[in-house]
Amino acid sequence: MSDTSPRHAPGAAGTPPTPRVAGIPPTPGTSGIPRRSLLAGAAASGAALGASWLLSGCSGAASASPADALPTAGPTGRPDRGGTLRIARPPASDAETLDPASSLSAYEYLGALYNRLVRIGPDGALVPDLAESWEPDDKVRTWTFRLRHGVTFHDGRAFTSADAAYTLRHILDPKTASPQAGVLAPLVDPKRLRTPDAHTLVVPLKSPNAEFPSLLTNYNCYVIPDGSAASIGRTGIGTGPFKLVSFTAAGPGRITAYPDHWAGRPVLDAIDFYSVADMQARSNALLAGQVDLLSQTNLDFATARVVANSSRATVARAKNAQWYVLPMLTTEKPFTDIRVRQAMKLAYDPEHVLKVALQGAGTVGWDNPVPPTDPGHLASHPVHDPEKARHLLKQAGQERLAVDLYTSSYDPIFTPMALAYQESAKRAGIRIRVRTAAADSYYTQIWMKKPLMATYWYTGRPIDQLLNQVFRGGSSYNETAWADKDFDALLDRARRETDEARRRELYQQAQSAVVERGGAITPMFADRLVGISRKVRGYAEHGFEFDYLGIGLKGA
Secondary structure, three states: OOOOOOOOOOOOOOOOOOOOOOOOOOOOOOOOOOHHHHHHHHHHOOOOOOOHHHHHOOOOOOOOOOHHHOOOOOOOOOOEOOOEEEEEEOOOOOOOEOOOOOOOEOHHHHHHHOOOOEEEOOOOOEEEOOEEEEEEOOOOOEEEEEEOOOOEOOOOOEOOHHHHHHHHHHHHOOOOOOOOHHHHOOOEOHHHOEEEEOOEEEEEEOOOOOOHHHHHHOOOOOOOOOOOOOOHHHHOOOOOOEEEEEEOOOOOEEEEEOOOOOOOOOOOOEEEEEEOOOHHHHHHHHHOOOOOEEOOOOOOHHHHHHHHOOOOEEEEEEEEEEEEEEEEOOOOOOOOOHHHHHHHHHOOOHHHHHHHHHOOOEEEOOOOOOOOOOOOOOOOOOOOOHHHHHHHHHHOOOOOOEEEEEEOOOOOOHHHHHHHHHHHHHHHOOEEEEEEOOOOOHHHHHOOOOOEEOEEEEOOOOHHHHHHHHHOOOOOOOOOOOOOHHHHHHHHHHHHOOOHHHHHHHHHHHHHHHHHHOOEEEEEEEEEEEEEEOOEEOOOEEOOEEOOOOOEEOOO
């Protein structure tokens, strides 16, 4: 599943055009561009987008140029100082909040307004943020974090260890209902947190965990001021490079540069956010020059090709930013039988799915959800073997296996992936019936309810959190409902292991268990194809990290 609240689909076809797209101001020299004029403007700039599914072909066949014809990075060169970056994002819930701990947090604002104690660097390693260093005791049951001096919140208050401790208590407070509480609560007792001085935080754990600092890189773990729970959702007061000017839930907002940021002033003067209902409208706003960057929008290949060939916009890639999965509910027949699950994995060719669904813009998954860039990734994998799949199905009494695979327009990759899997699995005699469900109720009526469906997750999770949150028995995010005591025991052993090489081996054994016994079919990791203006410079994104300090505009 995606890691933000479900985005609602646009209205039914035939709805009259709105006067303007989500409140985006007109391009200079125009006056209140109506939607029809916006589309025309996009056409004049080189390409108007219609139904991108029609451009790519309903079969998902590779009718477009190969993915390597698309740019691999945004425009190069140094940005000019100043200017306002305009970001279009999908609409969110009316209950959207600036509280980073919330399940309804406004994701695009968080990295601009706040900092965490620890973050993930471009190479996947942990790097300092508000914590300059951290170390465990010899039993990895107590972690001590040394915090930065000279850091201030946007209201002028000094950042201290009291703020760091309060942030953890806020996440763990049941009234906050934070998604990260399920990860931290088994480990951290909020009453035992200690702050021996203004720049030291001591975190005793309930059980040993050599990977604990990595769990604080989650985007729910941004640090907020001590005592701010009642107001943080509105004020957005943090230590980040930008401070809040305005924010409307599911609507527009504005942030401006914070000149006293501890890491230096950001390049930009301001960022404006706009909510735009559907991908086509967001893409057309980019082509018309009304916005500069499309957030949380993975362009399908056909749309990306149009954007990349336009005069005003182009495409950048966030490498392996998402992993796509077909989860089999292991509590529902026929997937209660491990032989059927193994056959479903052996039956299809992930290279074929990658080629058809992503035009090669990604990496083959081989049913392992740990990204190949992760230092703990297990490279070995089973091979595509439809004959062995047939043999397993015969053993299970499922020689004529026929199952429904649910998909929707919620994400443009779901249906091409489902159709590619359907085509490939035929070689093992498996009949897949692709069923299309409504996008606006997909994650309430289909996800974790139907025995087989299409979904995705963002990468960027530390390996410990990924395996525990998505695959441990009983986890609320365990979308296959797979429960395996031996697998859970491996994770517990890995958390206690202080030797890094041995800990990596244990996590790799856990990955083998997911591949061989689990219920998740993971064909591929997808590069996120991001639409940006040709004026943008310094775009960089990996996992949940976005470089708000360095991004800017040429000719600002």
